[in-house]
Amino acid sequence: MHSTMQDVPLSVRRLLEHGSTVHSGSRVLTAMPEGYTEASFAEVAANAARLAGALRGLGVGEGDRVATFMWNNQQHLEAYYAVPCMGAVIHPLNIRLPGEQIAYTANHAGDQVIIVDGSLLAPFTGLIPHLPQVRHLIVNGPADPAVVAGITGPEVHDYAALIAGQPDSYDWPDVDERQAAAMCYTSGTTGHPKGVVYSHRSIYLHSLAIALPDVFDLSAADCVLAVVPQFHVLAWGLPYTAFVTGCWLAMPDRFLAPEPLAGFVAAARPNKAAGVPTVWQGLIRYADATGADLSSLTEAVVGGSACPPSLMADYDRHGITLVHAWGMTEMSPLGTLSRPPAGARDREAYRLTQGRFPASVEPRLIGPDGSVLPHDGHSVGELLVRGPWITAGYYQEEPFADGWLRTGDVGLISPDGYLTLTDRAKDVIKSGGEWISSVELENLLMGHPAVLEAAVVGVPDERWGERPLATVVLKEKGSVAFAELQDYLAARLPKWQVPERWAFVDEVPKTSVGKIDKKVLRARHAAGELDVTTVG
Ligand code: AMP
Numbered sequence: 409m410h411s412t413m414q415d416v417p418l419s420v421r422r423l424l425e426h427g428s429t430v431h432s433g434s435r436v437l438t439a440m441p442e443g444y445t446e447a448s449f450a451e452v453a454a455n456a457a458r459l460a461g462a463l464r465g466l467g468v469g470e471g472d473r474v475a476t477f478m479w480n481n482q483q484h485l486e487a488y489y490a491v492p493c494m495g496a497v498i499h500p501l502n503i504r505l506p507g508e509q510i511a512y513t514a515n516h517a518g519d520q521v522i523i524v525d526g527s528l529l530a531p532f533t534g535l536i537p538h539l540p541q542v543r544h545l546i547v548n549g550p551a552d553p554a555v556v557a558g559i560t561g562p563e564v565h566d567y568a569a570l571i572a573g574q575p576d577s578y579d580w581p582d583v584d585e586r587q588a589a590a591m592c593y594t595s596g597t598t599g600h601p602k603g604v605v606y607s608h609r610s611i612y613l614h615s616l617a618i619a620l621p622d623v624f625d626l627s628a629a630d631c632v633l634a635v636v637p638q639f640h641v642l643a644w645g646l647p648y649t650a651f652v653t654g655c656w657l658a659m660p661d662r663f664l665a666p667e668p669l670a671g672f673v674a675a676a677r678p679n680k681a682a683g684v685p686t687v688w689q690g691l692i693r694y695a696d697a698t699g700a701d702l703s704s705l706t707e708a709v710v711g712g713s714a715c716p717p718s719l720m721a722d723y724d725r726h727g728i729t730l731v732h733a734w735g736m737t738e739m740s741p742l743g744t745l746s747r748p749p750a751g752a753r754d755r756e757a758y759r760l761t762q763g764r765f766p767a768s769v770e771p772r773l774i775g776p777d778g779s780v781l782p783h784d785g786h787s788v789g790e791l792l793v794r795g796p797w798i799t800a801g802y803y804q805e806e807p808f809a810d811g812w813l814r815t816g817d818v819g820l821i822s823p824d825g826y827l828t829l830t831d832r833a834k835d836v837i838k839s840g841g842e843w844i845s846s847v848e849l850e851n852l853l854m855g856h857p858a859v860l861e862a863a864v865v866g867v868p869d870e871r872w873g874e875r876p877l878a879t880v881v882l883k884e885k886g887s888v889a890f891a892e893l894q895d896y897l898a899a900r901l902p903k904w905q906v907p908e909r910w911a912f913v914d915e916v917p918k919t920s921v922g923k924i925d926k927k928v929l930r931a932r933h934a935a936g937e938l939d940v941t942t943v944g
Contacts, residue, residue, distance in 0.1 A: 417582060417583065417584065417585040417608065417609075418585045418608060418609045418612035418613065419492075419493075419582075419583055419585055419589075419608040419609075419612065420489065420492040420493055420589050420608050420611055420612070420648065421492075421493045421580045421582075421583070421608075422612065423489075423611075423612065423615060423648055423651045423652060424453055424456065424489045424493055424580075424651060425453075426651060426652065427449045427453070427650065427651025427652070427654065428449050428450050428452070428453030428454075428651070429450075430654065431449050431628060431651065431653075431654030432448060432449055432450035433448055433449070433450070434448065434449045434628065434650070434654045434655070434656050435447065435448055435449070435656050435657075436449070436452060436482050436485055436650075436656070436657045436659060437631075437656065437657070437658045437659065437676045438480075438481040438482045438659045438661055439658075439659065439660045439661045439663040439668070439672040439676070440661075441663075441668075443675050444658075444672065444675060444676055445482065447482050449650075449651065449654075452482065452485055452486055452489070453489065454576035454577075455482075455483075455486045455490075455571060455576075456486045456487075456489040456490040456493065456578075457490070457574070457575065457576050457577050457578035458571035458572075458574035458575070458576060459486055459487060459490035459570075459571050459574075460490040460491075460493065460494040460578045460580075461571075461574035461575055461578055462546075462565075462570045462571050462574050463490065463491070463494065463496070463521065464494065465574075466521060466543070466544050466565075467543075468494070468496050468520075468521055469495075469496070470494075470495035470496065470581070471495065471496065471497065471587075471588065472496045472497070472520060472521075473496070473497045473498075473499050473517050473518050473519045473520065473521075473591070474487070474491045474496050474497070474498055474499065474519070474520075474521045474522075474523070475498075475499040475500070475501050475514055475517065475519035475521070475522040475523070476498065476499070476500045476501065476522070476523045476524075476638070476639070477501045477503055477510075477522055477523070477524040477525065477528055477532050478500070478503075478523060478524065478525045478528070478548065478638065478639070479503075479525055479527070479528070479637070479638075479659075479660070479661045479662045480634050480635075480637060480638050480643060480659040480660060480661060481525070481548075481659045481661045482659065483523070483525075483548045483549075483567060484500075484523075484525075484548075484638050484647075484659075485638075485647050485657065485659070487523055488590075488638070488642075488647045488648070489651075490578075491590075492583075492589035492590060492608065492611075493578070493580045494578065494580065494581070495581050495583050495587070497588045497589065497590060497591055497605070498589070498590045498591075499513075499514075499517045499519055499590070499591045499592070500590075500592060500638050500639040500642070501513060501514060501519075501522070501639060502592075502593065502595065502601075502637075502639045502640065502920055502921070503528060503531075503637075503639055504639075504920035504921070505595070505601070505920045507534060507535055507538075508538075509600075509601055510535055511535050511538035511539060512600055512601065513593040513601050513603070514535075514539055514541075514542070515538075515539065515540075515541065516593075516600075516603060516803070516804070517591060517593075517603060517803070518541060519539070519541065519542060520541055520542060520543050520544070521542070521543065521544045521545075521546065522539075522542055522544075522545055522546070522562075523545075523546040523547075523548060523567065524545055524546070524547055524548065525547075525548050525549060525661075525662075526547050526548060526549035526550045526551030527549065527551075527661075527662055528662075529547055529551040529552070529555050529556070530552060530555050533555060533558065533559060536559060536560075536561055536562065537561070539561075539562075540561075542561070542562045543562055543563065544562055544563050544564075544565060545559065545562045545563070545564045545565070546565045546566075546567050546570060547564060547565065547566055547567060548567040548568075549567070583608055584608075585607065585608045585609035585612070586607050586608070586609055587607060587608060588605045588606070588607060589606055589607060589608045589611055590605075590606045590611065590642060591603050591604060591605045591606065591803065592604055592606075592639075592640070592641055592642060592737050593737070594736075594737045594738070595640075595737070595919050595920050595921050595923075602802040602803070602805070603802055603803030603804070604737050604738050604799045604802065604803065605799070605803050606642070606740060606797075609796065610740055610796060610797040611642075611645070611648055611740070611797075612648075613768065613796050613797055614645050614648075614740040614742060614797040615645055615648040615649045615651075615652045616649075616652060617742055617766045617767075617768060617797075618644070618645045618646070618649040618742060619649050619652055619653045619655075620766060622745065622747050622764070622766070623742065623745050623766055624646075624649065624680070624682070624709055624745070625680075626649055626650075626653045626655040626680070627653050627654070627655060628653060628654030628655060629655075630653070630655040630656070630679055630680050631655065631656035631657075631658055631676070631677065631678040631679055631680070632646060632650070632655050632656070632657060632658065632678055632679075632680040632681060632682065633658040633660070633672075633673065633676070633678035633680070633681035633682070633683075633705075633708075634646045634647070634657055634658065634659055634660075634681075634682055635660055635664065635669070635681060635682060635683030635684075635687050636682050636683050636684065636712070637921070640712075640737075640921045641735070641736075641737045641740065641741040642740070643682075644682055644709075644711070644735070644741055644742070645740060645741075645742070646682060655680075656678075658672065658673075658676040658678040660672055664687065665690070666690040666691050666693065666694030666695075667694060667700075669687075669690075669691055670691060670694055670695060670698075670700035670701075670702065671700075673691075673700075673701070673702055673704065673705065674700065674701040674702075674704075677704035678704060678705065679704055679705060679706050679707075680705070680706065680707055680708065680709075681705060681707075681708035681709070682708065682709040682710075682711075683708065683709075683710065683712075684710070684711065684712035684713060684921065684922040684923070685710055685712070685713050685714075685715050685716065685719060685922075686713075686918065686922040687922065688708060688710055688719060688723070688730065689719060689860075689861075692719070692722045692723060692726070695726065696722075702726055702728065703727075705726075705728045706727070706728065706729065707728060707729040707730070707731055708723070708728060708729075708730055708731070709730075709731045709733050709745070710730045710731065710732060710733065711732065711733035711734055711735055711741075711745075712735075712921060712922060712923060713922070713923045713924065714762075714829065714847045714850070714851065715730060715732045715760075716850070716851050716854040716855070717756075717760055717851055717854075717855055718851075718854045718855045719854070720732075720759060720760070730759075731745060731746065731747065731759075732745070732746040732759060732760065732761070732762060732763060733745040733746070733762070733763060734762035734763065734817075734827065734829060736813075736815060738798060738799045738813055738815075739769070739793065739795075739797065739798050739799075739813070740797040740798070742766060742769070742797070743762075743765065743769060743793065743815075743827075744762045744763035744764055744765050744766075744769075744826075744827045745763040745764070745766075746758060746759055746760075746761050746762060746763030746764070746826065747763070747764075749824065758826060760828075760851075761822075761826040761827060761828045762819070762826075762827045762828060762829050763826060763827060764825045764826055764827070765793075765825065765827070768795045768796055768797070769793055769794075769795040769797075769798070770793065770794050770795055771783075771791060771792070771793055771821060771827065772791070772792040772793070772794075772812060773787065773788075773789035773790070773791060773792075773819075773820070773821060774789050774790050774792060775787075775789045776789075783820075783821035783822065783823055783825070784820075784822075784823060785820060785821075785822040785823060786820060787820060788818060788819065788820050788830060788843065789818065789819075789820075790814065790815070790816070790817070790818055790833055791815045791817045791818070791819055791827070791829075792812040792813065792814055792815065793812065793813050793815060794811055794812050794813065798813050799813065816832055816833045816834070817829050817831075817832060817833070818830055818831045818832070818833050818836055819831075829847065830843070830845035830847060830848065831843075831845050831846055831847055832926075835847075835865070835866070835926050836866070837864075837865075837866035837874050837875070837876050838866065838873055838874050839866075839869070839872045839873065839874055839875055839876070839904065839905075840871075840872040840873065840904075841873075842904070844866075844876055844905045846863075846864040846865065846866070846876065846926075848901075848905075849862070849864040849876060849878060849897065849901075849905070849907065850862045850863060850864050850924075852896075852897055852900055852901065853878060853880060853893065853896075853897070856888070856893060856896050858882055858883055858884070858887045858888040859880055859881070859882060859883070859888075859893070860881045860882060860883045861880075861881040861915075861916045862878060862879065862880045862881070862916075863878075863879050863916045863917075863924045863926065863929055864876050864877065864878050864879070864907065865877055865879075865926050865929050865930050865933065867909065867930070867933055875907065875908065875909060876905075876907040876909070877907060877909040877910070877911065877933060877938075877940065878893070878907040878909070878910050878911075879910075879911045879912075879913045879916065879929060879938065880893065880910065880911070880912055880913070881912075881913055881914065881915060881916060882912060885912075890910040890941055890943045891943055891944070893910070894906055894907070894908075894910075894943055894944060908942055908943055908944050909940050909941075909942055909943075910940065910941050910942075910943055911938040911939055911940045911941065912939070913938070916929075917929055917932075
């Protein structure tokens with residue numbers, strides 16, 4: 409029996425129309441060297457229409473890829489709507505990847521038009537000779553005229569001038585909801601980055617889920633500081649959820665260092681925020697040192713890497729709740745988010761988990777032999793997921809054989825549905841047949857008052873196969889000895905899990921999106937570049 413319900417496509421166009429009418433007065437604030445600029449959602453929609461008109465004039469048609477090389481700002485938001493709504497595909501390039509990987513992703517995606525922030529034009533120009541398919545560069549904001557004059561190859565346009573003469577409405581096509589709307593590449597710590605293509609339907613459903621009270625809890629009464637970059641998993645979907653809910657967006661542009669970011673928080677006064685742990689580490693240290701005003705913030709979602717408990721405690725002191733979330737580029741990215749349930753006796757223990765899955769995301773834990781493990785709070789296995797905003801395969805590759813995404817993350821799920829990740833599958837330390845969680849060691853070490861950051865990797869060991877090597881960044885050099893850190897861990901862990909190999913480092917290597925880069929750390933160790941001390 410068929411239903412009698414209307415079959416309205418779930419498209420980005422519906423989000424644009426809703427946000428720009430029902431929430432026409434909601435605003436996007438973009439950080440400037442001093443203060444910020446602002447625009448209403450109605451103005452963003454009018455500019456999105458102008459941009460679509462201009463792109464059509466440049467020959468962009470249905471299914472064509474339009475890339476961006478931009479910070480989080482108003483014009484990037486305009487592109488987020490203009491491109492998918494006209495039936496084309498937006499591809500935000502990860503500006504922090506090494507040049508050859510950026511060129512690889514742009515060529516692999518077939519980008520022909522790229523919108524570049526003026527502030528990023530100088531570093532971008534080195535890539536141009538490697539992008540033979542690119543026909544048009546659209547430069548947003550002031551750029552060095554000498555740099556512009558030196559560009560050969562693509563035609564160069566100024567964003568504001570290009571859209572200025574265009575009509576403020578566009579006859580948006582009715583696209584099939586399963587059509588591609590956007591694409592992002594995984595950060596590619598091994599091999600080439602892989603493309604994930606999001607559909608209109610996946611973006612629409614994901615945007616609704618992000619807004620839910622047990623997820624980001626967003627409404628028209630909120631202003632959210634989107635620190636997570638638009639070039640990393642579509643800024644966790646916030647640009648689209650904003651138009652669903654009417655929540656304001658505070659976009660930091662290039663002002664991501666602690667001092668200007670704190671200045672932007674004080675000026676724009678967002679009450680919520682989203683970003684990776686490294687950003688929150690830097691901001692709180694700055695605020696503690698200077699008394700910077702973060703008082704508008706009530707909570708911040710932190711994801712992308714495990715959130716150390718010490719970081720949560722630091723923010724608690726400022727009355728700001730860090731809410732732990734887990735996700736992946738392949739998952740749009742929402743996987744889980746941790747808010748303790750009613751009646752929880754140990755709320756802190758719940759907060760430290762990666763959290764619960766929203767409706768639509770189905771988890772499965774599997775053991776090394778592929779058997780399905782129970783959600784009993786202690787069976788540890790690899791996590792598989794499926795759902796309507798989870799990719800069925802990578803761009804231009806075969807779809808996954810059985811319909812599940814293998815996340816490569818290892819963990820356990822409690823009977824009441826909370827996920828705790830213990831490691832990436834490739835980072836698990838296998839010592840004498842037992843598994844040691846590098847993440848647990850890092851979290852404990854970062855709880856020691858003298859430790860700023862810690863990263864733990866497995867290194868070859870004759871007797872045990874592998875043993876943990878702890879690399880530590882101290883807040884003050886020389887303030888603590890390895891033996892003390894060992895005792896600190898021994899008081900909290902079974903003795904066989906405590907590392908005997910230690911190295912102090914000036915900084916922990918990070919990937920383009922701020923995760924600990926264990927591949928680099930292992931390579932440095934293999935090359936003998938770390939000054940390792942064996943204790944005990
Ligand atoms: P990306 O696709 O770059 O966002 O990376 C996704 C990966 O980041 C996941 O598969 C996890 O390994 C890791 N990750 C993301 N969020 C968390 C978290 N809250 N805790 C631990 N690992 C995380």
